[in-house]
Amino acid sequence: MADDESTGLDEADQSTMDTATDAPDETSSGAQDGNDTSAAQDVGSSEDSGDSTDSSTDDSGDATDGSSDGTDGSGEVTDGSEDGSGDATDSSGDATDGSDPTDGSGDATEGSGDATDGSDTAGSDATDSSGDATDGSGDATDGSGTDTTGDAGQDQAGDASAPGEQTGGTGSVSVAADPGPPYLIVDQYPGDSGARPPWETLVSTSGFAGVILKAWDGRHYDDRGWFAANWPVVRDVGGDRYGVSWFRGAYLFVQFAVGGAEQADAYLSAVDRAGGWDRGDIVPIIDVELGNTANPHNTNATASAQQIVDCATQCAERIKSATGSRVMLYGRGAMRDRGITSHMGCDLVWNPSYTAKMVTNGLQTWPLEDIALWQYCGDNSSALPGYPHTVPGFAKIDISAYIHGAAKPTLDMLRTSLLR
DSSP states (O other), X not given: OOHHHHSSSOBBXXXXXXXXXXXXXXXXXXXXXXXXXXXXXXXXXXXXXXXXXXXOOOTTSSBSOTTTTOOOEETGXXXXXXXXXXXXXXXXXXXXXXXXXXXXXXXXXXXXXXXXXXXXXXXXOOOOTTBBTTOBBTGGGOOOOOOOSXXXXXXXXXXXXXXXXXXXXXXXXXXXXXXXXXXXXXXXXXXXXXXXXXXXXXXXXXXEEEEEXXXXXXXXXOOTTHHHHHXXXXXXXXXXXXXXXXXXXXXXXXXXXXXXXXXXXXXXXXXHHTTOOOTTBBOOEEEOOOOOTTOTTOGXXXXXXXXXHHHHHHHHHHHHHHHOOOOEEEOSHHHHHHTOOOOTTXXXXXXXXXXXXXXXXXXXXXXXXXEEEEEXXXXXXXXXXXXXXXXXXXXXXXXXXXXXXXBOOOHHHHHHHHBO
């Protein structure tokens, strides 16, 4: 989902947060988005939202989510869903989310142009992958951020060492035990790693705590049964870890030209058809990205701030009404580029920032404690040192780290913050 650039959950546009980077103490590449306002949490997740220069496209599938969301950076960038909104940008879920992760939520790879957003006073090179850097949206020079979080949060998430080092690497995580941070969560969409990605590899590799799948896109979406087939499998492969130290989630890539309530209904129906929600599931997620502005089929790219706020708010409110659950917002680039300060009915944020330090440009009205996930890797690309950016058997992958303000994350915090 690489934010806008890619079209899926990958938003690179984040405003720098310096929060999740307790990553083994390697320095991450210099992002450009100078907003580094959050405190790093050792979680190690950066937004690719486009703030920095992260060109990743949010494996989530959105960005490239052919869904046409075009903005789902999560990897959807190429996800061919028929949203016509521009596969390329569906960063939200699939690539675009990050790289779309990149802010695309499209930010990550949103290409919004923030690439040189170098205001980062944090001093970290972190380039606010959030998409500013590469967020083609034109933020290229977005230098608004001032790393207010400093190094403080960096130790949080991964305090001691890189993921694989904490518990001895693959296969060393005890079912019931808390392996300690960082807690890493992967997001995937149909175009990322085939019909049946090797979920077992994630379960047996230390550091990984779950998977978020693209469930729906707009009002009409045909993933050829991919979500319905993989939703129950992601739960089952966790075995005794499911609900304890292994979790799953599902996101909706929002098309601003379609009614928010109907998209919410279609998304919830897709989850019901796949087996419904269960005890170890993450709160519902809506991916809000502008997507690839170069894609003529991407209607999200031309949406006004009011259109985005109205659609996303309707969507979140319908989900809350139907499920009684909180809702998480994925993205940063759309908020940054349209000057949106509304939380649009959401309670938590998933920030795509593919920089060495987490950027929060576009999410300044959100308390740091409400930014629960940092998508630091979009489509195998990351500037955060010491944290994984590839996993054997996965062609394209977006990875996020759980963060909790300036505190060192714990498994209990994660369950309280993220689960329905």
